[in-house]
Amino acid sequence: MxxxxxSDRPFRKAFTLIExxxxxxxxxxxxxxxVPAVQKVREAANRMSCTNNLKQLALACHSYESANGKLxxxxxxxxxxxxxxxxxxxxxxxxxxxxxxxxxYLEQTALDSQVNKSACFSDLNTGWCCGFTGNxxxxxxxxxxxxxxxxxxxxxxxxxxSDFGRATVEYNSGGGAGSAINYDFIASRSDAGLGxxxxxxxxxxxxxxxxxxxxxxxxxxxLDGTSNTFMIGExxxxxxxxxxxxxAYRSWVMTGVDxxxxxxxxxxxxxxxxxxGNLSSWGQAGSVHTGGANFAMGDASVRFVRDSNSSTTLLxxxxxxxxxxxxxx
Amino acid sequence: MRNVSCSMMSAGILLLGIGCxxxxxxIALVPVSGLVTLDGSPVDQAKVTFVPQLETKGNGGxxxxxxxxxxxxxxxxxxxxxxxxxxxxxxSRRLNPDGSLPNPDEPPIESKARETLPLGVxxxxxxxxxxxxxxxxxxxxxxxxxKGK
Numbered sequence: 001m002x003x004x005x006x007s008d009r010p011f012r013k014a015f016t017l018i019e020x021x022x023x024x025x026x027x028x029x030x031x032x033x034x035v036p037a038v039q040k041v042r043e044a045a046n047r048m049s050c051t052n053n054l055k056q057l058a059l060a061c062h063s064y065e066s067a068n069g070k071l072x073x074x075x076x077x078x079x080x081x082x083x084x085x086x087x088x089x090x091x092x093x094x095x096x097x098x099x100x101x102x103x104x105y106l107e108q109t110a111l112d113s114q115v116n117k118s119a120c121f122s123d124l125n126t127g128w129c130c131g132f133t134g135n136x137x138x139x140x141x142x143x144x145x146x147x148x149x150x151x152x153x154x155x156x157x158x159x160x161x162s163d164f165g166r167a168t169v170e171y172n173s174g175g176g177a178g179s180a181i182n183y184d185f186i187a188s189r190s191d192a193g194l195g196x197x198x199x200x201x202x203x204x205x206x207x208x209x210x211x212x213x214x215x216x217x218x219x220x221x222x223l224d225g226t227s228n229t230f231m232i233g234e235x236x237x238x239x240x241x242x243x244x245x246x247x248a249y250r251s252w253v254m255t256g257v258d259x260x261x262x263x264x265x266x267x268x269x270x271x272x273x274x275x276x277g278n279l280s281s282w283g284q285a286g287s288v289h290t291g292g293a294n295f296a297m298g299d300a301s302v303r304f305v306r307d308s309n310s311s312t313t314l315l316x317x318x319x320x321x322x323x324x325x326x327x328x329x
Numbered sequence: 330m331r332n333v334s335c336s337m338m339s340a341g342i343l344l345l346g347i348g349c350x351x352x353x354x355x356i357a358l359v360p361v362s363g364l365v366t367l368d369g370s371p372v373d374q375a376k377v378t379f380v381p382q383l384e385t386k387g388n389g390g391x392x393x394x395x396x397x398x399x400x401x402x403x404x405x406x407x408x409x410x411x412x413x414x415x416x417x418x419x420x421s422r423r424l425n426p427d428g429s430l431p432n433p434d435e436p437p438i439e440s441k442a443r444e445t446l447p448l449g450v451x452x453x454x455x456x457x458x459x460x461x462x463x464x465x466x467x468x469x470x471x472x473x474x475x476k477g478k
Contacts, residue, residue, distance in 0.1 A: 130443065190454070241436040253438060262388030265405045270433045274407065282438065310386045310412075 046162040047289050050182070050234070051302050053157050057183055057232055058296035060105035062219075067105075070218050072098035074187040074201075074211035075250035079125035079135050081198035081213075089135035089198035090214070095122045098185060098211065099158075099247040106157055114150055121147045121249035122172055128194050128252045135198055148176040151248030158183060158247050162288045165237030165277060169246045171254065178246030180237040182287075183296075185211035186230040186318055187256030189283045194252060207319045210298065211256060219298065223321035226298030230317050233257035233285040234293040240267035240275075242282025253282040260315040263293050263307040303328070356386050358410030359462050361402040363469040365420060371398025372473070374430050375422040375446075379460065380453050385414030393433075411462055418458040420471055421451040447475055 065071050076096045083089030096117070103112040119142030126134040152168070158181035168177040191200050191212050201212020210217050210231050222229050235257045237244045242253035264286040266274040277288045287293035292306040298320070305314075305328050316326040361379065365372045377400045378391040390411045392400040402411055423431055423442040431442035448455045450473060460469050 128438075242438045262405060265388070268407065280405070311381050311388045312383065312385060 043162060043289070046160070047294075050160040050162060050287075050289070051294055051304075053160065054183055054232055054234065054294050054296045054302045055300065056106065056157050057102075058300035058302065060102050061231065062300055063105040064102050065219055070216040071210065072101045072185075073213065073215045074098050074185040074191065074256045075213055077120070077138065077141070078198055078213050078250060079120075079123070079138065079140065080127055080132075080252045081135055081200075082127055082132050082196060083135045083137045083198040084133075085136045087137045087198070088203065089137035091138050092118070092141040093123075093125050093135055093138040094118075094120050094141055095124055095249045095251060097121070097246065097248055097250050099181075106155070108155060111150065111153055111155075115147055115248075116142070118142070119147055120144050121151060122251060124251055132194075137198075144176075147248065148172070148178075150176075151178040151246060152176045154179045155181075155247060159237075160234065160287065163237050163277065164288075166244055167237075169254065170239070170243040171251050172246075172249070178248050180244045181247050182237060183232050183234055183257075184245045185256045186233050187211045187215075187258065188318075189255070189258045189260075191255040192252050192283070207322050209258075209318045210320050213255075217320065221320065222298045224316075224319070224323070224325060227301060228317065228325055229298045229320045230259060230295050231298045231300075232296040233259055234287045234295065235284065236277055236279045236286050236288065238278040239282055239284075240278055240280055255283065257285050258283045258318070259285040259293075259295070259305075260318055261311050262314070263287075263305065263309065264291075305329075356412045358387075358404070358408055359413055359464060359467050360410040361390070361460075361462055361467050361469065363400060363471065365394050365398045365400065365471045365473065367473045367475060369472070371396075372420075372422060373398060375400075375420050377402065377471075378419045378421070378453060379411050379416040379462075380419065380456075381412075382415040382417055382459075385412060385416065387412040389416065413463050414461070416460045416462060417453065417456050418460050418469070418471070419451055419453045419456040420446060420458065420473065422446050446473065450475075 061071055075098055077090040077092050077094030079093035079095050100115055120140050122144050123140045125140050160182040163182055166180050169180050172178055186209050188209050199213050201215045245254050265280050265284055266276055267278045267280040268274045279286050285293050292304050294302055295305050296302050309328050313326050313328055316324045317328050365375050373394055373396045375394045379389045379402055381389045388405055390402040390404045392402045394400045403409055422445050424445050425431055425442045431440050444451050449457050
């Protein structure tokens with residue numbers, strides 16, 4: 001005789017442990033499939049937004065060129081480059097980035113009206129080290145109080161949503177903690193003037209990039225073809241040796257982006273592994289998008305340039321009138 | 330039932346593995362090594378940088394000499410060797426003001442250490458040292474003479 005079930009609840013069969021495990025396993029597999037897919041879509045969207053930012057900046061430069069007959073300079077009135085009195089240095093030390101002049105073309109009219117373009121953005125007027133005098137031909141224009149405070153303004157167009165690096169720049173002198181940016185003018189690292197003269201671009205000969213201190217490039221000066229020459233480059237907000245960049249001011253090791261030397265060259269600690277997203281040195285081009293970085297060419301087209309390009313190819317794409325037509329891929 | 334869940338799990342893991350690898354076109358690298366001496370004695374902790382010139386592919390490479398002055402060049406990505414071609418070679422040896430070696434994990438721009446070799450050797454744009462790397466030419470010794478310590 002079978003024992004009777006003594007319960008007022010109707011009989012219900014429970015799931016066995018194995019069944020539950022199977023269900024959990026299936027859910028885990030589905031999540032495992034879904035998460036990387038979602039992450040990829042997110043990164044793709046971020047990359048597209050990043051490309052769009054560069055496009056906006058490039059178009060703003062073109063608008064500036066239409067209005068002023070020349071592209072903006074990478075910066076004006078550098079205070080840290082070595083110049084004797086009566087030498088090559090600007091007489092007014094501004095340490096101003098050329099982006100300040102472009103603000104009005106980036107729908108930042110309010111900010112544009114607040115910054116004082118004839119006062120300095122930082123009061124740096126000494127050289128980097130070793131008794132380098134700095135710009136003795138110039139005097140610091142005003143104080144960086146107002147402009148320094150404004151330099152902390154975050155402008156989304158200057159930031160790549162894929163990069164979760166530092167929010168502010170590492171170096172500032174007298175100014176505020178400037179908002180860090182991911183895009184800057186293509187300018188030679190020699191412009192940093194670590195112990196060399198001022199206005200290096202102005203006295204720069206034939207291998208000039210499109211930008212430098214007090215550069216006044218017209219689009220017609222880009223003899224290698226605007227679609228073959230880098231105008232604005234992408235960089236990272238984390239930089240191991242030196243500093244990331246600001247839209248507001250220039251400083252030694254904060255002079256622009258120089259792709260010469262390779263893209264995505266990461267810092268590798270002694271005995272460690274390369275830290276993707278942390279550029280090994282200042283002024284380098286790079287991005288957290290795998291395999292390369294975005295560049296705006298002189299014609300305002302934006303290209304993803306692979307990090308397999310050799311240094312010499314990248315250098316030729318930087319030089320605007322060296323007579324070589326190169327192909328970056 | 331257990332078999333089913335196992336096979337589903339493994340299928341899932343397999344699927345996850347697909348599409349994670351990235352392949353890059355590779356350039357053949359020549360392993361480059363050598364010896365740095367200053368007035369006949371080996372130089373340790375000197376940074377030897379190969380800067381590509383003209384049609385040379387790749388982004389060059391660099392190495393730090395060991396206690397016996399020997400170096401083996403690696404690319405910025407950490408692979409041994411550099412592509413064939415013409416290079417400028419810069420050899421830099423930075424020392425702290427007291428003559429000690431700088432901490433390798435301190436960013437050079439923030440370090441007190443300064444260059445001890447002349448610009449014609451140590452500066453990547455001003456160096457006069459040249460190397461042509463080929464399958465047969467991959468050993469480069471640099472006997473420096475100078476005022477360095």
